[in-house]
Amino acid sequence: MNRIVSRHNRLLGVALAGISLVSVAAASAGEISVWVWDKAFNGDTMREAGEIYTKDHPDTTFNVDDTASQDDIRAKLQTQLLAGSTEGLPDIVLIQDDVAQKYLQSFPGAFEPLSDSVDMSVFAPYKVAAATFDGKSYSIPFDSGVTGLFYRSDYLEEAGFTPEDLENITWDRLIEIGQTIKEKTGHQLLDLDLNDTGLIRMMMQSAGEWYFNEDGSLNITDNAALKKALETYAKFYQADLVKPVSGWAEYTGAFTSGEVAMVPVGVWITATIKANADQSGKWGVAPIPRMDLEGSVNASNQGGSSWYLLSSSDNKEEAIDFFKTVWAGNEDFYQDILIKRGAVGSLLSAREGEAYKATDEFFGGQPVWQNFSTWLGQIPSVDYGTFTAEVDAAVASQLPGIIQGGDIDAALQAVSDQAQQQMQ
Amino acid sequence: MTWAVFRRALVYVLLSIAAFVSVFPFFWMIIGATNTSADIIRGKTSIGGALLTNAATFFTQVDAPRIFFNSAFIAIVGTVLTLIISSLAGYGFEMFRSRFRERIFALLLLLLSIPFAAMMVPLFVMFSQAKLVNTYVAVIAPTVASIFIIFYFRQATKAFPRELRDAARIDGLSEWQIFLYVYLPVMRSTYAAATIIVFMANWNNYLWPLIVLQTADNKTITLILSALTSAYTPDYGMLLFGTVLATLPTLVIFFVLQRRFVEGMLGAVK
Amino acid sequence: MAQARLERKEQINGWAFVAPALVLLGLFMIYPIVWSLWMSFQVGKGMNLSFGGFANIIRLTKDPVFLRALGNTFTFFIVQVPIMIVLALLFAVALNDATLRFRGLFRTAIFVPCVTSLIAYSTVFKSMFATDGIINQTLMALHLISGPISWFGDPFWAKVAIIIAITWRWTGYNMIFYLAALQNIDRSIYEAARIDGVPAWARFRYLTIPMLKPVILFTTVVSTIGTLQLFDEVYNFTAGTGGPSDSTVTLSLYIYNLTFKFMPSFGYSATVSWVIVLVVAVLSFLQFLVARDRRRA
Numbered sequence A: 001m002n003r004i005v006s007r008h009n010r011l012l013g014v015a016l017a018g019i020s021l022v023s024v025a026a027a028s029a030g031e032i033s034v035w036v037w038d039k040a041f042n043g044d045t046m047r048e049a050g051e052i053y054t055k056d057h058p059d060t061t062f063n064v065d066d067t068a069s070q071d072d073i074r075a076k077l078q079t080q081l082l083a084g085s086t087e088g089l090p091d092i093v094l095i096q097d098d099v100a101q102k103y104l105q106s107f108p109g110a111f112e113p114l115s116d117s118v119d120m121s122v123f124a125p126y127k128v129a130a131a132t133f134d135g136k137s138y139s140i141p142f143d144s145g146v147t148g149l150f151y152r153s154d155y156l157e158e159a160g161f162t163p164e165d166l167e168n169i170t171w172d173r174l175i176e177i178g179q180t181i182k183e184k185t186g187h188q189l190l191d192l193d194l195n196d197t198g199l200i201r202m203m204m205q206s207a208g209e210w211y212f213n214e215d216g217s218l219n220i221t222d223n224a225a226l227k228k229a230l231e232t233y234a235k236f237y238q239a240d241l242v243k244p245v246s247g248w249a250e251y252t253g254a255f256t257s258g259e260v261a262m263v264p265v266g267v268w269i270t271a272t273i274k275a276n277a278d279q280s281g282k283w284g285v286a287p288i289p290r291m292d293l294e295g296s297v298n299a300s301n302q303g304g305s306s307w308y309l310l311s312s313s314d315n316k317e318e319a320i321d322f323f324k325t326v327w328a329g330n331e332d333f334y335q336d337i338l339i340k341r342g343a344v345g346s347l348l349s350a351r352e353g354e355a356y357k358a359t360d361e362f363f364g365g366q367p368v369w370q371n372f373s374t375w376l377g378q379i380p381s382v383d384y385g386t387f388t389a390e391v392d393a394a395v396a397s398q399l400p401g402i403i404q405g406g407d408i409d410a411a412l413q414a415v416s417d418q419a420q421q422q423m424q
Numbered sequence B: 001m002t003w004a005v006f007r008r009a010l011v012y013v014l015l016s017i018a019a020f021v022s023v024f025p026f027f028w029m030i031i032g033a034t035n036t037s038a039d040i041i042r043g044k045t046s047i048g049g050a051l052l053t054n055a056a057t058f059f060t061q062v063d064a065p066r067i068f069f070n071s072a073f074i075a076i077v078g079t080v081l082t083l084i085i086s087s088l089a090g091y092g093f094e095m096f097r098s099r100f101r102e103r104i105f106a107l108l109l110l111l112l113s114i115p116f117a118a119m120m121v122p123l124f125v126m127f128s129q130a131k132l133v134n135t136y137v138a139v140i141a142p143t144v145a146s147i148f149i150i151f152y153f154r155q156a157t158k159a160f161p162r163e164l165r166d167a168a169r170i171d172g173l174s175e176w177q178i179f180l181y182v183y184l185p186v187m188r189s190t191y192a193a194a195t196i197i198v199f200m201a202n203w204n205n206y207l208w209p210l211i212v213l214q215t216a217d218n219k220t221i222t223l224i225l226s227a228l229t230s231a232y233t234p235d236y237g238m239l240l241f242g243t244v245l246a247t248l249p250t251l252v253i254f255f256v257l258q259r260r261f262v263e264g265m266l267g268a269v270k
Numbered sequence C: 001m002a003q004a005r006l007e008r009k010e011q012i013n014g015w016a017f018v019a020p021a022l023v024l025l026g027l028f029m030i031y032p033i034v035w036s037l038w039m040s041f042q043v044g045k046g047m048n049l050s051f052g053g054f055a056n057i058i059r060l061t062k063d064p065v066f067l068r069a070l071g072n073t074f075t076f077f078i079v080q081v082p083i084m085i086v087l088a089l090l091f092a093v094a095l096n097d098a099t100l101r102f103r104g105l106f107r108t109a110i111f112v113p114c115v116t117s118l119i120a121y122s123t124v125f126k127s128m129f130a131t132d133g134i135i136n137q138t139l140m141a142l143h144l145i146s147g148p149i150s151w152f153g154d155p156f157w158a159k160v161a162i163i164i165a166i167t168w169r170w171t172g173y174n175m176i177f178y179l180a181a182l183q184n185i186d187r188s189i190y191e192a193a194r195i196d197g198v199p200a201w202a203r204f205r206y207l208t209i210p211m212l213k214p215v216i217l218f219t220t221v222v223s224t225i226g227t228l229q230l231f232d233e234v235y236n237f238t239a240g241t242g243g244p245s246d247s248t249v250t251l252s253l254y255i256y257n258l259t260f261k262f263m264p265s266f267g268y269s270a271t272v273s274w275v276i277v278l279v280v281a282v283l284s285f286l287q288f289l290v291a292r293d294r295r296r297a
Helices: A002-021 A039-056 A070-083 A097-106 A125-130 A153-158 A171-185 A198-206 A224-238 A247-256 A267-274 A316-327 A331-341 A348-352 A368-376 A388-396 A399-403 A408-422 B002-032 B037-041 B051-061 B064-095 B099-111 B116-129 B136-144 B147-157 B162-170 B175-186 B188-204 B207-212 B221-229 B236-266 C002-039 C055-062 C064-095 C103-115 C118-128 C134-141 C155-184 C187-195 C200-228 C232-237 C251-261 C266-296
Strands: A031-035 A061-065 A092-096 A139-141 A147-152 A190-193 A242-245 A262-266 A283-286 A305-309 C042-045 C048-051
Touching: A031 A039, A031 A070, A031 A316, A039 A061, A039 A267, A039 A316, A039 A331, A070 A092, A070 A097, A070 B116, A070 B207, A070 B221, A070 C251, A092 A097, A097 A125, A097 A305, A097 A388, A125 A139, A147 A153, A147 A267, A147 A368, A153 A171, A153 A283, A171 A224, A190 A224, A190 A247, A190 A262, A198 A224, A198 A262, A224 A399, A224 A408, A242 A247, A247 A267, A247 B037, A247 C118, A262 A267, A283 A368, A305 A316, A331 A348, A388 A408, A388 C251, A399 A408, A408 C064, B002 B236, B002 C064, B002 C103, B002 C118, B002 C155, B037 B236, B051 B236, B064 B099, B064 B136, B064 B147, B064 B175, B064 B188, B064 B221, B064 B236, B064 C002, B099 B147, B099 C002, B099 C266, B116 B207, B116 C002, B116 C251, B116 C266, B136 B188, B136 B207, B136 C002, B147 B188, B147 C155, B147 C200, B162 B175, B175 B188, B175 C002, B188 B236, B188 C103, B188 C155, B207 B221, B221 B236, B221 C118, B236 C103, B236 C118, C002 C266, C042 C055, C042 C266, C055 C266, C064 C103, C064 C155, C064 C200, C064 C251, C064 C266, C103 C155, C118 C134, C118 C155, C118 C232, C155 C200, C155 C232, C187 C200, C200 C266, C232 C251, C251 C266
Parallel strands: A031 A061, A031 A092, A190 A242
Antiparallel strands: A092 A305, A139 A305, A147 A262, A147 A283, C042 C048
């Protein structure tokens, strides 16, 4: 019995020793800490940017933490901002564009305005707009979410189409093409997740619309673009062109395994598609179809994120200087991250660089980056507002009814009612 | 007789089905750890040859010694403290009754039902003011007095024979000695079960460590794995290799402690 | 006189044993709880909060998502808890039979699900419930269904999948509590009953169940609370959406979304939390009442 007691005592001793060993790991002076959520993509990109800066400024080092998912980063950020506690926050945090306004507006003073010290005109305007609040812009734009229609060129050819047949078309035309592909090859056109509103938002933004009016009020029941997008979404199901999936693994699995013929998605998916080297030469990228609606273009956006500097940072001057020299000034850096990771940055002048002109054998020798640059310039700018997550949830809750032929006006009314409730 | 044989067979069949269903996903995970990410997505269910590659990727991406140390430290210290503090309280609530303490106990049961997400922000404020953010203390301290485990020990104590206590009192043992020398040995299988439960809860704890641990070198394996799953292009082979590793400690604890149940079955008090 | 001194000694000892736990709980729960109670009367977004009286409670009654979450949570509770408790009890009794072979193997196998890390478990289950996952393949091979079920594309099947997953994960866990409790039971009682010719079912009904009652009550209360706080499965299986069509959204998931995903609305999310407390209070009270009545009978 004494054995057990003494073992407990020993463990207690270890516990106390451990406690005194692990004190608060305060960020050392001159070290800029950054929160990112994907090691291979935004993590390594930021590390590379940091190395470039450290080479010329040895006193400033970077600590890039990629050990939390995007949802986790949001939860951590929100908890600490709400707790009014800044000691655990990093200097720089990556935030996706469509949720940025929520943070800027609910936590005034938490983020450092950057438009006073960095020239924002060098970046893609729609990215800057997403981070502008009260006349000031708060972010250094990172990757663009410019969308493309990634397709299996071998299936397309087998069904008797050429890549040109996908240029400048409408979604309705794509459905016709999809039906032929299914007849000839047996492959579904695309895979969709009923919990994900990505495609609907993509369609809506291609017409320059979003869930909100300029004054921030809901734009749902009279939103022709949203209505059309939902109708189109339902048509895919009614034409039986959809492979239903759930979750990210199944979603990416369906197109990387060659099960479905196409995927309309943001350019950041490129690395995921190219990870399957055996499919080289079997892929192509077309502009996304437009909606059969006045004002809709063959370009849109999905995702994309930007760097935000926290006001609580002890290294603000270094961080701003870093942003200016690397992110707003170094065009070679942008060529490098494009080649290495398929990261399409938002620095306008970088698009004149060599890497952007190169063709890609994986995509059958298409000048994909140049194409994406062109489409990027056409993306209609929209105001994402502060309640996108709430309305998204409301839209997603109507999707199962809509694909079964439910009345779309009634669904829009329900979305509007629910969102109204959530926005209180 | 035939009915007895039939019933015995039925028990075996049902238990076998249950065991198969229970273990299947675990095997799937182990098989996955030997396959490449692409094979896993394609649904391959046979052993592959990518185990070493997956291991290599895992160990280059994750500072495994450090991360597993964090997890082990938090889980072991947390478990020991929880068992001490909470079993004392469970014993106290059951063996020494008073109306006032009964009310407190009822209140505790109610508090058990408050979702943790609702208390996280004020809790964070407390630890931040105490300058304890990003420490093991912050992760362990709020879990040590576990209402759940107090409740468990109280319920288990109901089966503790009071005659044993009365006899010990007559022998002149103090209440603490009775707890230590009489109660503890008798309740071994209860402690064994509680150890498994608490260790597992600490090892897999997610939401609170996520918020309170800030730097990468202080994080636990559960946090790291979760981040790896949500990469744009998750490497499932590497990930499943990591989850197999992360599951081993709880399995080992279970294997070691389940002997306690067997001992108890023989009815022998060693 | 001696009686009074004994009484006081009992009191002192009683407090001494529970004191460490109470001090810690006071430290780490009272402030957060008072704070959250105060918050439930605040309205506003983010940092701009103001006293709103009962506005949050009125908002609850008109909030379609809250009502759906409440309904789903109850569905999970009513369907899942009884299935799991009965299964766990049956397994425990079967495994407590000393003449059973491979006991350790069965016990370990059935317990394994709950030690599997959440990450592994959700990765595995998501792939098993995929449209062309192994579950659909098996069901189709057995000719139980003609085409694949879109588990997380259909509001009904999504609930079924969640219930299967929780039952898989927690049955072995509850079984351990019963096994541990069965070990503490004096075996001679069973021996005596067997010698007296009491049949197995009657031993189970009149010996095992009454003696396990404290633990059954414990697991029922804990499972009730666990189900009402159900979060892990729905968060991981539906990418945090509680879909399709809010069919798997639970109160806990809704609280999480209100706090971390949506425009932070603390007062309101605190109010939803207190709904769970209220429901658990009522249910636990009922469960204690039922247990007490049986004892009297």
